[in-house]
Structures are given as structure tokens and as C-alpha cells.
Amino acid sequence: MKLSLQFDKGTILVFGAEKRQLQYLESLMWDERTNCFRAPATEYRNIVTNLRKHKITYHDNARKFSAKTFPLKKEIKPRSFQSEAADAWILEKRGVVTLPTGAGKTILAVILIAKTGRPTLIHVPTIDLMGQWNAVLNEYFDIKIGLLGGGINDIQLITVATYDSALLHVSYLGNQFGLQVFDECHHLPGEQYKFTALGSIAPFRLGLTATPERSDGKEKLLYQLCGPLCYETHIDELSGTTLAPYIVKTIEVEMLKDDREQYEKSRKFYTDFLVKARISFKHPNGWSNFLRKTTESNEGKEAFKAYLKQKKLSQASEAKEELLWELIIKHKGDQIIVFTQDNEMAYRMGSKFYLPVLTHHTKLAEREAFLKAFRSGEYSILITSKVLNEGIDVPEANVGVIVSGSGSIREHVQRLGRILRARPGKQALLYELVSKGTGEYFTNQRRRQHRAYEGPALLQD
């Protein structure tokens, strides 16, 4: 029997392999459960390359795609760094390209999809990005673009999927695409998302991100799944040319008297409990110990409430709200995005200032209407918690206000990236509001450990 390959739920089954051939197929393992050889689907490229190299004939029942041509409707004149990135990737047709937000990652992908000429599955982290990619792909390709996610299941030769939906369908769709594009590919090494790459036979893979670094150090896995880092350039290298020049301004905000008293009281109760219960957050299990101990007694329950209260006050004190109002008025005529740490805070400010709030609760039609009104200048302010952190294209935004955020470097760089899309004469300004004399100061220090926050563009109030 001739050797044959078959796709099975994210793996490749190999039938009819002779003993002497197995030496060329190192990734195969004998599967007693099904009595056949099996390999992860991602090994397809290696398996086929080795079979060809050693002139072993085979039936390929695994691959359900073939070469296509995707002519472009209109010409793209790539910027020099886009051409360099495309040339670097096309050598192996695998690899990660690191470009800052606003540098034209989507256009680079369009160029490479057309050059590669294989059915393509594009992975994006959010529904908003799915819509944005769909719009760009429709602008350049003369074929129907498929969508997978947000209740839509329409598979076409070029399809945009959310990571979540792609993960759900990889068992069935893992053999239908020759090229996988991973937008915001720093998500890919996640415990579950990695299976969208592992379970696919796609021989060609393109990872796109502004920030490949991960706090868990799993960048290595990213390069295994997508291919090595083949091109990178940074915000500060493109600032003033491809990206708008920017200033980051940190304002320490003094809490109002009442807030300060409540903060100190809550903070003391919470830290006293930590000492009494011998909990140290330097210990790896410190946080889970704290959570456990706060459920064991009434004092613990109160300590947990106190912890939440002091955190909430430092992130969203009344003084910050008042300062935000001042900034809104000061920047009359500017397009402002306000970032908060969570939805509750975003809606509180939205309800108080009567402003549009964009979170994951915002339904698709309304979020598109908000973005359209913002882009057209009809709305000059958008408040958001996390959904605008990544990818969404709002080139009109020139002022960002971080009312509160996490200690994540990536989140901070991504938020800065939202206001950097270049326009003639644009000067971007990012405000960070930090409650003076609170734990928020340290959170702020942690998230600024990136080259985008170094140099003369940084101001301290």
C-alpha cells in the first residue's frame, strides 16, 4: 500500500509507511488508540518536505487546498520598511514581523497573501479587528472575504477569524488553508490558542505584532509556531515619519480629602491583615493565599473589601474624574481616547460626563456607529477599558488619557499606539494620571519599562 496522509482533528495520520521510510519521518508516533502513525498537524510541512526529498511517493488526502491567484484590485506602494519586511518573510514563507501600531501591518499582510497565493486564514483577537480586516481585504481583493466569529460562519478562500472561533474549528478546518496569518500574534503562545497553529497543516505562517514580548517568556513558542523573528522596527524609529511624533505626560493627582481618608483607612486595614495573616506577595502563592484567607473569617472578608476599596480609590478617585474633565475641556478640538482599567470605571465616567463608552458589552452595530462618529469627528471623545487596546484603527485620535491601567508593558505600549497613526501636522499626546502616594505609582513604573517610554518625549508634571 502506498504511503498516505490524512488529516484528523488537528493531527496527521500516516498510513502505509514502511519501516525504512520511518527514519525520514521523525515526528511520527505510533498511536495504539487508533493503530496508526500520527503527528501534530503543524508537522505537515516537514513530513511532505522529507517525503519529497527522499523521493517517497505518497497520496496526500490531508491537504484540502491548492494554489490560487489573488490579484489586487488596486496597486500598493509599500513603504521601504514594508518592502524589507516582505522580502525577509518571503524567503521561508514563515516568520514573525514586528512593526509598531500604525505602521501598516494589515497592508503588509495583503501584499504577502497575494504573493503566497494560498487560501488564507487570518486570526484576530477581537470582533472589532475582524471587521477592520474585512474592510481592508475587501478594498484590495476582488473575491468574497469569509468571516468566522461573532455568530458568523462563512468560510471563503480568504477568511478572517477570531482566535476563539478558529480554535473551536481547527479540528475541522485545519487542512483547508495554506497560509495562516496571526495578527497580534503575541496571543498565540497562550495555553489554548497555540492549538490553532499546532492543529493546522498550513505550511506558510505569518505572525504580526508590535510587542512580541510576553511576561511568561513564551516568545520562544511563538517563533516555533510561526517561524523565527524575520523583521522588526520600533515606535521610536518611525516616530516623526511613519508615526506621529508623541509626548507622554505623567500627572500625579492628589486625592480629595475624603477619598484620601478612606484610602488610608482601607489600605491600613488591608495591610494590617496581610501582616497578621503572614502573607507576602513576594511569595509565588501570595495572592492565592490572600484570597483563601479572606474567605476564612469575617475579618478576612472585611480585609478583602478594604483591598478592593483602596484599589478602586487609587484608580478612580474623584480628583482623577475632575482632572479628566479639565483635560477634556483643555483639548477642545482634539480627538481624545480615555482608557480605564475596567468597565465599571468606564461606565461611571461615561454616565457622569454623558460620553460614549466602548466595551465588550457594546453591541456590534453600536460600536461601529461609535467608531464611525469618532472617525468623522462627530464625536470627539471615546471612553474605553480594554477593547481599544489592540489593533483598532482610529487615526484621528491624537490625545490619549490613561485614567488607570494594569502594570502590563504591552497594554501600555498598545494604548500609546492608538494615538500614533500619522497625519500631517499631528502631534500625539498621552496623559497618564497616577494617584499620588498610592500603590498605583509602582504599577505605573512597571508598565513603562519599554523603549517607547524612554528619551525626550517623556514629561513629568
Place this chain on the structure above:
Amino acid sequence: MLTKDLLCFRTKSGKIYPKFIDPKNEIILKFAFELTELFSSNIGEKRETLENRSKIILEGLPLSVVVGRGLEKLLIDRTEFDTEIKNEVLALREKVFKNSSTLMQSNAKTVDHNSYNSSIESLKSYRSDLAASLGFEPENLTQLLYADLPPFQKVLKFRKINEESLLHRYNCAQVQGLLLRSDSIKLNLRNISTASMRQLLKFLRFNKLLAKISFEHQKSKSLQIVIDGPLSLFMHTHKYGLNLANFFPAVLHQSNWKLDATVRINKNKSYVMQLDHSCGIKSHFNHFLAYVPEEIQKLSQQLTKKMPDWKLTSSNEFLQLPGENLCFPDYIFKHISGKKVPVELFHKWHSGPLINRISQLDEQKDEPLIIGINRSLLKNVDLANKLDSSKYFSQFGFIFKDIPTVTTLLPRLESWLRSRI
């Protein structure tokens, strides 16, 4: 399913023990009753109201708050909220934001940036001007602007559950929550009932899991099943944790079982979870054995009309094939002479198992069963060639389109009957 923060367990000497609650404890049953009654009787109320009332009940629960929140989570999972888009709220927002844009621009002109009071005053006048332009008080407008957020959604439906079942569901969810973080299950079954075993294997397939089945003691019908997924061969992975968790309630229907699973609850440390039927958890799969697929019902009706000598019965038997391979036929056809013919079907997603089965049957000396193959499988050239060259298939195999029909089955049944005379 319960999230990690709602799991209750203890660890000791490398083992992990889920903390169950006693489903017979009258005090806990009383709380569970109050909770289920609350959810049943609050249809039409706001989610926020329901959750506040639930909190009041749970404050009296003489157990950890995590237990209470776990019970509440399971009830919320059974509750349907009104998430429909509220056009009146959308329209209000649109008006408010249009007005706010205009007003904000004009308001800005009057602010002195160096004066704190000026800033506060400008906010006050902005709020009252904008609210008045739409006929509201400022605070009233603040309340209404985002009145379609989850806390304000109405309760539409609640799938009822009695208090004891809720406590069993909670215990089951504790195990499921740990299985979510496991890479495989080892299951030992004794005195297996073939009908429930067959259903168990159906659930395996339904959850896209794979199993290595081996006999411990053939006579006493004792099996060991190691359950994981296709990629488990290459890596320890939690990818199939959700599938294993969804599969677990099917295990509870076996009479004598023992389960071993390795659970990684923290990043770097694994624990062994061991459970058996003595845990006493009742499954919430109420109709585990009673379910009869629609296609079997249709085929049975056709048989009665066109093949009066044959009767379709549910398959309560499994066959042992070469090696340690087990086959659980889909149907058993019983002839009036008393002879029984097992029939196994292969659908379009079964090409791998079909190749194995053909190889096994071609090695058989007798004819243990008839096999039916979905036509779409023939698109696989290798498989089509293998079927062409299979003596067994030419005599005891048939091809069907959607479901087997009497016309395709009858010749094979008769052929099998002749071979037995």
C-alpha cells in the same frame, strides 16, 4: 461549570481532593431550596435585583462564601437574561452624544483652566444643560444612559432544578472544574453494563476524545480505559480538559467505576485526583440510556413494513475483534429464527477507524458483523481501493447515503443469514 476561583479542594502528599457538600445535609438543603425558589420566582426582575437578593440568602450560609458563590453561579448558568438590543436606549444615547459633542465645545470657552471652581462649575452647568435639552434631570439621565447593561437586564427564564439536584450538580461541577485542568483520565470499570458502556463510548466520540481500552478481567467484564485527545500523544496538554469535564457526567452512570486524573492547578505542580462510585454524585444527564436517535426510529418503522422477518433491537452487546479491539455495533437485527446480526456504521468522519476495521475483519475467520459505509468516504482514493480489495466488505458491507435503508440492508442481511445455515 465553575471558574477556578470557585473551586474548593485540598491538597495533601501529591493528591488533590475536591471538597464536596453533603447533598443530604438539611441545613444546606434549606439554603439550596431558598436559592432555587428565588431564581424561579424572580422572572421579570432585573439581574442586579436577583443577585442582590441571592447575596442576602447566601450571607447566612454556614459554609465558605466560595461555596455560596459556586451555587449561585450554577443557578445563573441556568438563567436566561434579556440581552436583546433596546432601541429606546440606543436612540437616547445617540441624542445625548450628539448634544454632548456640541455642548462640550461651546462650554469649553467659558472655563478658566487655572480655577478649580470654574472647572467644577462648568461640569455642573454642562450636565444640567444637556439633561434639560432632553427633558431630564441630570441624575436621572445618568441612570438611564446605560440602562441596558447586564445588571439591568431582565430575567426571562430559569431552568428549574430541585435543591438536592443542585447540590449534586455542585459536587459534579467541582470535579469538572479540576478535570478542566487535566490532560487525561484513567477509568477502571467493573461489571459493565453493555448498554451504558456503549453510551459511554458514544459520549467519548461526541466529545472528540480518544481512548485506549484494555481488558483487566474479561470474564468479570472489567475494563481499563485511558481517555485523552489526538494531540495527547505528543504533549501533556489541557487542550482536552473541557472535553474531559463534559464527559465526566457520563461516567457517573456506570455502576462500578474508579477514576484517576492528574490535575495541574498551579503552574508548576501536578496532583493526582482519585474518585470512585462511592463519591455518590448523581449525574445530571437524566436521559442517558433512554435516548433513541431519530434515524433508528425511522429505520425501525421501515423494517416493520418491509421486512417482517427482521426486528431492529438496540445494541446491548459488544464484540471483541483481533487484538484488544472492541466493537460496539450501532444496531442488532434479530431474525425470526432467533439469529442476531450486529451492524456497525461508518460516517464521513470515520475514515481512520474504518481502515482499521477493514484490516481487522479481513483477518477474521468468521463473520462477526455487517458494516455500512457512508458514500462520502469513497472520495478518499486509498480507502476506496482498500474497500475494493476487501473480500469481507464485498460480502458483508454496504454503502448508504444519509441513513441506511431497508433496500440496501436486506441483501446483506440475507447473505449473512445464508452464511450461517
